[in-house]
Amino acid sequence: MERREKEAEIISEILLKAASEPDFRNTLIRDPGAVLEQYGVSPEARLIIRRSIHDLTQ
Structure with missing residues (x-):
């Protein structure tokens, strides 16, 4: 599996967990x-996740 695909899976995993687990989301x-x-994702993936979380909290 190529790195981008792996990162996309990790991003999805984190966002799904944030959506379903309030403690993790908080x-x-x-x-x-x-x-x-803890997930060892790239700076690009971190930015995507932070933006997504920010959007969820607006």
Whole structure:
């Protein structure tokens, strides 16, 4: 599996988890850097996730 596909899977996993688990979502909103560090995603993927979470909280 190529890296972009793997990152897309991880992004989807994180966003689905944020949508279904309020505690995870709240932690992700409060401290996205700490949560995303655990997943080892690229800066580009981090930006996508942060923007998506920001959109969800608006």
